[in-house]
Amino acid sequence: MTQMSQTFRAASIAFAILLVSSAAWGQKSRPAGQPLPSGPADVENRVDSLLRLMTIEEKLGQLNQLSSVWDTVLHRSNASASGMQMLREGRVGSFLNIVGSEATASLQRIAVNETRLKIPLLFGLDVIHGYRTIYPIPLGEAASWDPELAEETARMAAGEAAAAGIHWTFAPMVDIARDPRWGRIAEGSGEDPFLGSAFAAARVRGFQGHLLDSKSLLLATAKHFAAYGGPEGGRDYNTVDMSERTLREMYLPPYRAAVRAGVGTLMSSFNEIGGVPSSASRHLLTDILRKEWQFDGFVVSDWNSVGEVETHGIASDRTSAGILGLTAGVDMDMMSLIYVDELRSALKDGRLKMAVVDEAVRRVLRIKFRMGLFEDPFRGASTVRERAVMMTQEHRALARRAASESFVLLKNENGVLPLTESTRSILVVGPLAESKDDPLGTWSARGEAADVVSIIEGLRRGAPSKTKVTYVRGCGVDDTVRSGIAEAARVAAAADVVIAVLGEARSMSGEAASRSEIGLPGVQEELLRALVATGKKTVVLLMNGRPLVIPWTAEHASAILELWHPGVEAGHAAADVVFGRINPSGKLPATFPRSVGQVPLYYNHKISGRPASEANSFTSKYLDVAWTPQFPFGFGLSYTSFAYSELTLSATVMRWSDSLVVGVKVRNTGKRRGEEVVQLYVRDHVGSVTRPVRELKGFRKIALDPGESKRVTFNIGRDDLAFWNGLMEHTAEPGQFSVYVGTNSHAELSAEFQLEE
Numbered sequence: 001m002t003q004m005s006q007t008f009r010a011a012s013i014a015f016a017i018l019l020v021s022s023a024a025w026g027q028k029s030r031p032a033g034q035p036l037p038s039g040p041a042d043v044e045n046r047v048d049s050l051l052r053l054m055t056i057e058e059k060l061g062q063l064n065q066l067s068s069v070w071d072t073v074l075h076r077s078n079a080s081a082s083g084m085q086m087l088r089e090g091r092v093g094s095f096l097n098i099v100g101s102e103a104t105a106s107l108q109r110i111a112v113n114e115t116r117l118k119i120p121l122l123f124g125l126d127v128i129h130g131y132r133t134i135y136p137i138p139l140g141e142a143a144s145w146d147p148e149l150a151e152e153t154a155r156m157a158a159g160e161a162a163a164a165g166i167h168w169t170f171a172p173m174v175d176i177a178r179d180p181r182w183g184r185i186a187e188g189s190g191e192d193p194f195l196g197s198a199f200a201a202a203r204v205r206g207f208q209g210h211l212l213d214s215k216s217l218l219l220a221t222a223k224h225f226a227a228y229g230g231p232e233g234g235r236d237y238n239t240v241d242m243s244e245r246t247l248r249e250m251y252l253p254p255y256r257a258a259v260r261a262g263v264g265t266l267m268s269s270f271n272e273i274g275g276v277p278s279s280a281s282r283h284l285l286t287d288i289l290r291k292e293w294q295f296d297g298f299v300v301s302d303w304n305s306v307g308e309v310e311t312h313g314i315a316s317d318r319t320s321a322g323i324l325g326l327t328a329g330v331d332m333d334m335m336s337l338i339y340v341d342e343l344r345s346a347l348k349d350g351r352l353k354m355a356v357v358d359e360a361v362r363r364v365l366r367i368k369f370r371m372g373l374f375e376d377p378f379r380g381a382s383t384v385r386e387r388a389v390m391m392t393q394e395h396r397a398l399a400r401r402a403a404s405e406s407f408v409l410l411k412n413e414n415g416v417l418p419l420t421e422s423t424r425s426i427l428v429v430g431p432l433a434e435s436k437d438d439p440l441g442t443w444s445a446r447g448e449a450a451d452v453v454s455i456i457e458g459l460r461r462g463a464p465s466k467t468k469v470t471y472v473r474g475c476g477v478d479d480t481v482r483s484g485i486a487e488a489a490r491v492a493a494a495a496d497v498v499i500a501v502l503g504e505a506r507s508m509s510g511e512a513a514s515r516s517e518i519g520l521p522g523v524q525e526e527l528l529r530a531l532v533a534t535g536k537k538t539v540v541l542l543m544n545g546r547p548l549v550i551p552w553t554a555e556h557a558s559a560i561l562e563l564w565h566p567g568v569e570a571g572h573a574a575a576d577v578v579f580g581r582i583n584p585s586g587k588l589p590a591t592f593p594r595s596v597g598q599v600p601l602y603y604n605h606k607i608s609g610r611p612a613s614e615a616n617s618f619t620s621k622y623l624d625v626a627w628t629p630q631f632p633f634g635f636g637l638s639y640t641s642f643a644y645s646e647l648t649l650s651a652t653v654m655r656w657s658d659s660l661v662v663g664v665k666v667r668n669t670g671k672r673r674g675e676e677v678v679q680l681y682v683r684d685h686v687g688s689v690t691r692p693v694r695e696l697k698g699f700r701k702i703a704l705d706p707g708e709s710k711r712v713t714f715n716i717g718r719d720d721l722a723f724w725n726g727l728m729e730h731t732a733e734p735g736q737f738s739v740y741v742g743t744n745s746h747a748e749l750s751a752e753f754q755l756e757e
Helices: 001-020 040-053 055-061 081-090 101-113 139-144 147-163 185-187 193-208 242-250 254-261 284-294 308-310 318-328 338-348 354-370 383-389 395-407 456-461 486-491 524-532 551-554 568-577
Strands: 064-067 070-071 076-078 094-096 122-125 222-224 265-268 298-301 407-410 425-429 470-471 497-503 537-543 557-564 643-651 652-653 658-667 672-683 696-706 709-717 735-742 749-756
Touching: 040 354, 055 064, 055 338, 055 354, 064 070, 070 122, 076 101, 081 101, 101 122, 101 383, 139 185, 139 193, 139 395, 147 193, 147 395, 193 242, 193 254, 193 696, 222 254, 222 284, 242 254, 242 672, 254 265, 254 308, 284 318, 298 354, 308 318, 318 338, 318 354, 338 354, 338 524, 354 643, 395 568, 425 456, 456 470, 456 537, 456 568, 470 486, 486 524, 497 524, 524 537, 524 551, 557 568, 643 672, 643 735, 643 749, 658 672, 658 696, 658 735, 658 749, 672 709, 696 749
Parallel strands: 064 094, 094 122, 222 265, 265 298, 425 470, 425 497, 497 537, 537 557, 652 749
Antiparallel strands: 070 076, 407 557, 643 658, 658 709, 672 696, 672 735, 735 749
């Protein structure tokens, strides 16, 4: 090529880049602040124009995501030297785990100033339940049964993270989890697809909103696609094996809800389903996600999950694993480096088609354009903005409200709670009472223990002025040291009430934190037995990231309040509920079993040919434990009481094209104002395939004053009754149905109707 030709080509590329980055086709210069056109056609034109300029290395680079390295001296993250070099060569499309406006801006400046095509980076982080202000873990937040609250906390978290230069969160996790041994149950919304779908959509709206170019929101990711929450034995990363029907009815609905809510990305999961790793499953990533659901964002792998396709045993080497992953539909490779290092050779020898690469690059660029990164690569992030939005009083107030709404009152014998001014002395016992780290829970992003109000701090501040609050540790979380138990019992004998703060350390749930035994760890139950033996009223505050097996506690404690891992306002929220300023309203999003041997135990099970019966030994039950749960899905008490009556249906026959209105009267029969989650369940009695004993199809959270009544209504349409039939068609079938309305999944108030074509 002559020098003149080289000069002309360089000038052509520079001009084309200018057009791509400014969207200047046919446009006059625009006034400052006027938004650029961002319609679908405009974005696609810009993507196609940029794609034509890219080399193979630059294309593969857009599909490559690298993580940071942590500087233990300066306590900050940044790219490695090799990562910086790859960035300058145009071989990185995204970084994760690089936080702070200064750190992200320094790398973004390299991308937009020093690379050939000046394509901006995406910065991602696991902003799961808060960035700096940490809210309750998602499982706890789901216990509020208030999707609007989850939307609000996600929006607040997005605002903090965006100010710190983050563009993209790897949340919400929408995996259905029926096995509490699995540690990552803490990150989702529990066992039910209807409840899970409501929270999946709410969190997408909160993190991402409807406009991807908002500088105060984040690109959201629904993960882990698919069925990551169903591993054998509850062991993280393990095999998932289920029928296509179970997959579609129980595990896929929350992902579908996220896609309908407009989620920009999905993350492929570590697990296999039926012999095919998810990160190599064209059936999942192309046939279902893109063809059936019309998803037009991009898919990012989980950490090295493309590389692990080889470990699963369906690829002979890294290159083959990369080909399988990319052709299946994984567009961006997180941290295996296979796409950027291995796939050029596969393109050269024809094992991989350039059209497959181009389509993946197109999806990534499409999101970057939609986010407005080419117009403002820094999205207004700055140290000034960081300081202004981080841990504000508004955010802390929301964290306090979210925590108190997530608490579930599991037991309250003789109304021991709330504690009143007549309680003159309280002994607080337990290893988690003084912890400022454990309330943060798993995946706490940039949360700091110094920001946390511990349980003992909150109880001391919130107690009546004449109530003395004493603290004795008693034992550790997970050790066998018993030396403090006798001292705790001795001090308890002189107190009016004992509050035992027990449960799991934050490290005991989350990723790689599966447990074979899910009772109270260490000698905590021994401590509790010693406290109960004193004869004092004993209130247990549970802090944990999963349902626990606590049969002795359930029988002998005076009261049990489930706190989950409640976030930075743990102590204040606990005091609000313990001392009655807040009436607890949480309901369980997952079943609490009586024994780990019952697991998996979930409310929407099949009836079987021999349903459990006390009268017949040859039915489906155990010899040594009841088949029923300790606390069922949807369960939660209040400081007041509610009565349900006058269940009505708008018709006893529902036509194919009609809907049915279900009404029920709910009355506050107690002496305090309270909130109740009214729950609607449906049972299909006869189908072409077996149906669950009941399924959640609606819920409403209402507030009632003492003596007040409200009539709550639900609409049931044909789609609410649909399932995957014997021919794997999603449809409803004519027949008899029952509806159940009440305070949990064991609701007894019922009525029947017929569905007719």
